[in-house]
Amino acid sequence: MSLVCAAMMAAQPAVAQPGAPGSERVRELVHLVRQDCGSCHGLTLQGGLGPALTAASLSGKPRDSLVATVLGGRPGTPMPPFRGIVADDEAEWIVERLLEGFPSDSGASR
Amino acid sequence: MLQFFVKYMWWIVPLVLLSACAGPQPVLRGTGDLGVVIERATGQMQVIETSGRKSLAQVSGLGDLSHASVVFSRDSRYAYVFGRDGGLTKVDLLTASIAGRVVQAGNAIGGAISQDGRLVVAQNYEPGGIKAFDADTLELVADVPADFGSEGKRSKVVGLADLPGNRFVYALFDANEIRVTDLSDPRHPKTERYPAGKQPYDALVTPDGRYYIAGLFGEDGLSLLDLWQPELGVRTILPGYGRGEQALPVYKMPHLRGWAVAGGRAYLPAIGRHEVLVVELGSWKEVTRIPVKSQPVFVMARPDGREVWVNFAFPDNGWMQVIDTFTNRTVNTFQPGRAILHLEFTPRGEAVWISARDDNKVAIYDTRSHQKLAELPAASPSGIFFTSRAFRTGF
Numbered sequence: 001m002s003l004v005c006a007a008m009m010a011a012q013p014a015v016a017q018p019g020a021p022g023s024e025r026v027r028e029l030v031h032l033v034r035q036d037c038g039s040c041h042g043l044t045l046q047g048g049l050g051p052a053l054t055a056a057s058l059s060g061k062p063r064d065s066l067v068a069t070v071l072g073g074r075p076g077t078p079m080p081p082f083r084g085i086v087a088d089d090e091a092e093w094i095v096e097r098l099l100e101g102f103p104s105d106s107g108a109s110r
Numbered sequence: 111m112l113q114f115f116v117k118y119m120w121w122i123v124p125l126v127l128l129s130a131c132a133g134p135q136p137v138l139r140g141t142g143d144l145g146v147v148i149e150r151a152t153g154q155m156q157v158i159e160t161s162g163r164k165s166l167a168q169v170s171g172l173g174d175l176s177h178a179s180v181v182f183s184r185d186s187r188y189a190y191v192f193g194r195d196g197g198l199t200k201v202d203l204l205t206a207s208i209a210g211r212v213v214q215a216g217n218a219i220g221g222a223i224s225q226d227g228r229l230v231v232a233q234n235y236e237p238g239g240i241k242a243f244d245a246d247t248l249e250l251v252a253d254v255p256a257d258f259g260s261e262g263k264r265s266k267v268v269g270l271a272d273l274p275g276n277r278f279v280y281a282l283f284d285a286n287e288i289r290v291t292d293l294s295d296p297r298h299p300k301t302e303r304y305p306a307g308k309q310p311y312d313a314l315v316t317p318d319g320r321y322y323i324a325g326l327f328g329e330d331g332l333s334l335l336d337l338w339q340p341e342l343g344v345r346t347i348l349p350g351y352g353r354g355e356q357a358l359p360v361y362k363m364p365h366l367r368g369w370a371v372a373g374g375r376a377y378l379p380a381i382g383r384h385e386v387l388v389v390e391l392g393s394w395k396e397v398t399r400i401p402v403k404s405q406p407v408f409v410m411a412r413p414d415g416r417e418v419w420v421n422f423a424f425p426d427n428g429w430m431q432v433i434d435t436f437t438n439r440t441v442n443t444f445q446p447g448r449a450i451l452h453l454e455f456t457p458r459g460e461a462v463w464i465s466a467r468d469d470n471k472v473a474i475y476d477t478r479s480h481q482k483l484a485e486l487p488a489a490s491p492s493g494i495f496f497t498s499r500a501f502r503t504g505f
Binding site: 014031035036038039040042044046047048049070073076078080081083091107 | 150151174175176177195217221235236266283307327328359360361362365373424425448450467468469470490505
């Protein structure tokens with residue numbers, strides 16, 4: 001239930017602004033990736049239980065399959081599906097940023 | 111001169127530092143009510159005092175502290191901080207300064223200290239294995255790779271814990287094994303291997319050092335090794351606790367370290383289920399399972415064992431719940447702040463310190479009334495560790 005609520009809340013800004021996420025949502029997404037993806041991939045994204053998500057380590061990997069991994073997870077591994085927490089275009093946005101070197105965190109939303 | 115100073119005059123430093131704060135009278139102090147709060151985003155930590163509920167000092171230069179953990183020297187003066195980037199830093203709590211630092215691996219996940227306090231051991235993801243260091247000098251004394259198979263592969267090491275006799279037990283995420291390494295003669299480590307369940311992700315040892323329980327990601331159940339009879343091998347406990355149902359997504363792996371053993375029972379986070387599993391030590395029968403708000407991460411017993419406090423994975427990490435171990439029911443559900451990452455009880459358990467990462471604060475709660483006593487500012491706080499850990503097996 002709480003997941004559904006979170007999913008609805010997470011989906012809202014994307015509905016309001018199709019395409020690129022707005023600036024407050026960008027701040028939230030950066031924070032999410034650094035902190036909550038970071039719990040498995042490391043705050044610096046150099047890897048942990050999950051592999052490194054730095055530009056160098058992802059270079060050459062097909063972006064669609066990376067987006068699919070973020071949204072659908074990888075069954076049989078600890079990589080969970082983030083569909084419902086991030087919208088489809090937000091997952092694309094995250095993967096684009098990962099491929100070019102992820103921005104640094106400016107904290108949680110206020 | 112320097113040697114003379116180090117040998118005989120070291121106490122000048124704390125005295126000078128402390129007297130600078132306290133006026134002309136030098137202040138001596140104990141360390142039993144000290145602890146540290148990791149400020150993970152900035153690579154710093156605060157030295158705190160639980161009696162005065164205050165921060166005493168800040169130490170920086172600790173590297174990447176995502177997933178940092180800490181053990182304490184047996185005199186509880188020094189904190190050994192294990193960083194994600196493989197950094198191992200020895201911090202003097204009295205002078206709030208770095209007494210030694212090595213970068214010992216590419217990617218590390220935590221550590222432990224030997225029964226006699228002479229060895230500090232790091233558990234590493236990359237390169238997978240454990241390494242032992244002299245607790246005084248941080249000189250490397252043993253390197254035990256977690257190799258498996260025939261192609262020279264090395265596994266990520268999880269769930270490292272100290273055992274009586276300067277032995278260490280740990281699990282291999284990629285190799286489905288539990289290993290026990292005897293470091294009583296650190297130059298000649300001896301390792302025993304025990305096949306275990308699929309993808310162990312963390313583990314705990316009971317307070318007496320007898321039972322080692324590893325949580326499994328790849329299998330419904332937990333792996334148990336009786337360290338008094340290791341020749342019996344690993345057995346699976348709570349097999350099929352997921353009842354074949356589809357597992358829920360796990361946005362943060364639960365932690366088993368910081369065990370909850372209370373009243374002869376272990377309270378364990380289920381994985382992929384919003385439940386705390388209760389199992390009887392010895393018979394390993396399921397006593398009950400307690401439905402909780404979300405995926406539990408830390409399930410920690412108050413030192414008297416009467417209550418178990420639970421925090422949760424993203425996206426429900428603003429919540430906490432308290433379980434009464436007498437009735438095995440949830441007695442409180444509350445929101446201490448945004449992104450609760452860790453909690454630590456004071457040595458006798460009258461208060462609990464809770465880190466709220468996204469509110470940049472540590473909240474201190476009374477464990478009897480469950481009311482908030484105080485808040486301290488902290489930058490993106492994660493782990494909280496008190497020196498009382500120095501005296502507990504498995505911490």
